[in-house]
Amino acid sequence: MATSNDIKNGSVLNIDGNLWTVIDFQHVKPGKGGAFVRTKMKNVLSGKVVDKTFNAGAKVTLEVVDRRDMQYLYNDGSGYVFMDPNTFDQVTISPEIMGDATDFLLENEKASIGSHNGNPIFLELPASVVLEVTYTEPGLQGDRSSGGTKPATLETGREIQVPLFLEQGTKVKVNTESGDYLGRVND
Known part of the structure; x- marks a missing residue:
C-alpha cells in the first residue's frame, strides 16, 4: 500500500x-x-x-492503468474500434466511455486509451485537432473589426463558433476539451 x-x-x-x-x-x-x-x-x-x-x-x-496510443479505425454500430499500431490488437470502446470525443475524432486519428484490468476505462484525445468546416453561412466581406462569430459545422458534425470571414472548406484547429476555435490551418 x-x-x-x-x-x-x-x-x-x-x-x-x-x-x-x-x-x-x-x-x-x-x-x-x-x-x-x-x-x-x-x-x-x-x-x-x-x-x-x-x-x-x-x-x-x-x-495500475495501462495507457496505450491507439489509432481510431471505425464505428461498428455498437462501439468504436481502435487498433494498437505496434501489435495490431483491436479494442472496442463503448459510446459511454467515448463521450464527446466522437465530435473530434476522424478515422486514422490517434488517441490514448487507458485500461484497468484489461477493460478500457477512458480515452484521451490530443489537446487540439484539425477539422474541415463543411457548412457555414457566407462570410461578410470587410467585417473583420467587430470580432463577431458565426456557427459552423465541422466534418464530424460538431457545431462551433468561428470568425465571420471563414468559409466552407477551410481547415480549422479546435480545442478538444472545450470545443473552441483556435485558428485557421493553411495546407
Whole structure:
C-alpha cells in the first residue's frame, strides 16, 4: 500500500471503489501543523473534477492503468474500434466511455486509451485537432473589426463558433476539451 507521499501527476487512485486520476498535486508544509498533500483529481468514469487533501503519510491505493496510443479505425454500430499500431490488437470502446470525443475524432486519428484490468476505462484525445468546416453561412466581406462569430459545422458534425470571414472548406484547429476555435490551418 502506498502513502500520500507517492502521489504524482497522472497517478490513478482507488478511493471508495472509484478510480480517480491525479491532475495536479502539491506537497504543502505549513509553518504550523503537519504537512499535507493537496490534489485536484478527475473521476475516470464520470469526468467529475474534485479537490481533495491527504495528510502526509496517509495510506492510499494506487492502481495500475495501462495507457496505450491507439489509432481510431471505425464505428461498428455498437462501439468504436481502435487498433494498437505496434501489435495490431483491436479494442472496442463503448459510446459511454467515448463521450464527446466522437465530435473530434476522424478515422486514422490517434488517441490514448487507458485500461484497468484489461477493460478500457477512458480515452484521451490530443489537446487540439484539425477539422474541415463543411457548412457555414457566407462570410461578410470587410467585417473583420467587430470580432463577431458565426456557427459552423465541422466534418464530424460538431457545431462551433468561428470568425465571420471563414468559409466552407477551410481547415480549422479546435480545442478538444472545450470545443473552441483556435485558428485557421493553411495546407
